[in-house]
Amino acid sequence: YDFAGSSFFFRYTRRFSPGMTLFCRYRYGSYHYNRMANTLYPEMTDSLPQKDTIRHLAAGADFIWMGILVNGSVNFEFNRSNSYGFEFRRHYVNLICARTFRSFLVRGYVMWQNKKYLDEFLPTWPIELDSEREHSNFIVVDISRDVAPSVTALFRFARYKNESPWPSLYYKKNLINIGVEFRL
Numbered sequence: 001y002d003f004a005g006s007s008f009f010f011r012y013t014r015r016f017s018p019g020m021t022l023f024c025r026y027r028y029g030s031y032h033y034n035r036m037a038n039t040l041y042p043e044m045t046d047s048l049p050q051k052d053t054i055r056h057l058a059a060g061a062d063f064i065w066m067g068i069l070v071n072g073s074v075n076f077e078f079n080r081s082n083s084y085g086f087e088f089r090r091h092y093v094n095l096i097c098a099r100t101f102r103s104f105l106v107r108g109y110v111m112w113q114n115k116k117y118l119d120e121f122l123p124t125w126p127i128e129l130d131s132e133r134e135h136s137n138f139i140v141v142d143i144s145r146d147v148a149p150s151v152t153a154l155f156r157f158a159r160y161k162n163e164s165p166w167p168s169l170y171y172k173k174n175l176i177n178i179g180v181e182f183r184l
Contacts, residue, residue, distance in 0.1 A: 012024050024058065027056040033052070055077070056078075060073030072095045089118060093112050115163070141156070142154060154181060158176075
């Protein structure tokens with residue numbers, strides 16, 4: 001599951017008014033895995049290391065609307081692979097909102113995705129072991145309040161639908177956090 005990769009991106013940002021900024025971004029990258037590519041007919045081809053190429057296109061905005069700070073983006077990602085079962089297409093939307101109500105800060109973060117593997121048959125072994133690279137759908141809402149100049153109390157609720165290490169299988173979880181943050 002070891003890999004190395006490189007990528008480049010181009011981002012264009014334009015401020016349209018004091019409260020609105022729009023951007024578009026394109027990223028192209030490749031990942032070289034330390035494993036052989038899967039083929040349907042291994043006897044008919046030479047074994048090559050797995051190589052994936054990713055193209056990513058995004059458009060988004062930052063703006064203030066009715067006192068709410070909003071950051072949102074629409075993303076399109078295409079992963080091509082020389083290894084059977086690893087190609088996918090993914091579209092996702094990110095939305096982050098924040099607003100103060102009296103002395104409380106309320107924040108929300110939503111990510112919704114639609115991911116589709118393009119090969120007819122998927123591997124029966126995990127294709128990704130790193131949970132940081134799992135693709136997820138989630139909604140997170142938190143409420144915080146400063147109780148002293150360097151102390152903040154926080155309540156957070158999060159609902160996840162995470163992709164498991166096996167392709168096209170998802171699991172759900174809910175998390176509730178109550179905590180105190182100390183700033184030194």
